[in-house]
Amino acid sequence: MYSQLKEINHKPEPFEFYTADSLWTDPHTSEQMLSYHLNENVDMASRRKVFIEKSIEWIASHFAIDEQTKICDFGCGPGLYASGLARKGAQVTGVDFSARSIAYAQKYAQQEGLKINYILQNYLEYDTEERYDLITMIFCDFCALSPSQRKVLLEKFHRLLKDGGAVLLDVFSLEAFNNRSEVSLYEHRQLNGFWSANDYYGFMNTFKYDQEKVILDKYTIIEEEKTKVVYNWLQYFSEGMLKNELQNSGFVIQETYADVAGSEYSENNEEFAIVAVKK
Ligand SMILES: C[S@@+](CC[C@H](N)C(=O)[O-])C[C@H]1O[C@@H](n2cnc3c(N)ncnc32)[C@H](O)[C@@H]1O
Numbered sequence: 001m002y003s004q005l006k007e008i009n010h011k012p013e014p015f016e017f018y019t020a021d022s023l024w025t026d027p028h029t030s031e032q033m034l035s036y037h038l039n040e041n042v043d044m045a046s047r048r049k050v051f052i053e054k055s056i057e058w059i060a061s062h063f064a065i066d067e068q069t070k071i072c073d074f075g076c077g078p079g080l081y082a083s084g085l086a087r088k089g090a091q092v093t094g095v096d097f098s099a100r101s102i103a104y105a106q107k108y109a110q111q112e113g114l115k116i117n118y119i120l121q122n123y124l125e126y127d128t129e130e131r132y133d134l135i136t137m138i139f140c141d142f143c144a145l146s147p148s149q150r151k152v153l154l155e156k157f158h159r160l161l162k163d164g165g166a167v168l169l170d171v172f173s174l175e176a177f178n179n180r181s182e183v184s185l186y187e188h189r190q191l192n193g194f195w196s197a198n199d200y201y202g203f204m205n206t207f208k209y210d211q212e213k214v215i216l217d218k219y220t221i222i223e224e225e226k227t228k229v230v231y232n233w234l235q236y237f238s239e240g241m242l243k244n245e246l247q248n249s250g251f252v253i254q255e256t257y258a259d260v261a262g263s264e265y266s267e268n269n270e271e272f273a274i275v276a277v278k279k
Pocket residue numbers: 020024037045046047074075076077078080081095096097098101121122123124137138139140141
């Protein structure tokens with residue numbers, strides 16, 4: 001028992017393990033996630049509907065979207081942005097590794113008569129001959145990646161963009177980092193059965209890495225037959241930190257906003273969004 005508790009409470013190195021698939025592609029959790037995506041009134045797996053609609057309007061006008069515009073949405077989920085942007089006339093590709101979300105997105109597009117190219121793949125491995133005008137990565141998924149994964153992704157974005165093409169992405173700020181604290185929680189059927197249809201006990205340990213501005217929510221889920229550990233990493237950014245990463249991959253940050261709907265930037269916000277252009 002002591003050694004198990006020691007293991008549960010062990011703080012790993014930043015980004016030591018990558019378990020995003022346990023969260024998004026597991027048959028049970030992906031079903032929970034899809035219902036969060038589709039819940040129009042909560043900011044859970046996707047933001048709420050009013051925000052998404054505002055964001056689509058802003059993206060369409062800011063990037064002057066028309067029938068010639070080619071967009072790739074990384075981590076598109078069930079296609080809430082992809083379908084809105086396709087309705088604005090853009091040629092949209094959506095990449096996601098959740099089979100459940102992609103199946104929903106494809107069915108919805110078919111029902112609505114929208115021509116969208118959905119690809120079921122880990123976006124870190126996605127490659128194509130296609131070249132895009134705009135790449136989006138929305139709802140801070142960039143923060144879930146390690147520095148080396150972010151580098152791989154930014155170099156991919158650079159390669160997949162046309163000259164002068166842009167990236168729109170949002171991240172958590174240092175203000176959000178400062179508002180978080182370390183906690184240890186233990187709960188029967190933690191998060192109301194989110195982790196499994198079976199009975200289980202869940203531990204959640206939140207670790208802060210002050211120097212790296214990283215937070216880990218480490219979940220240890222103990223069922224009768226098996227135990228699984230899910231590592232939810234988040235990198236928090238200052239504008240300068242994000243600028244550096246983008247510059248090192250051949251981008252210039254053109255604009256900074258409070259969100260991907262073009263609201264005015266303030267350092268006190270918990271999130272911010274950038275438009276970066278391929279140099
Ligand atoms: C926070 S959700 C945001 C979804 C969508 N951008 C939105 O705002 O509605 C993150 C999405 O990224 C996907 N995702 C996470 N890691 C991925 C990876 N390595 N490859 C492909 N998709 C990934 C998840 O399946 C999920 O749909």
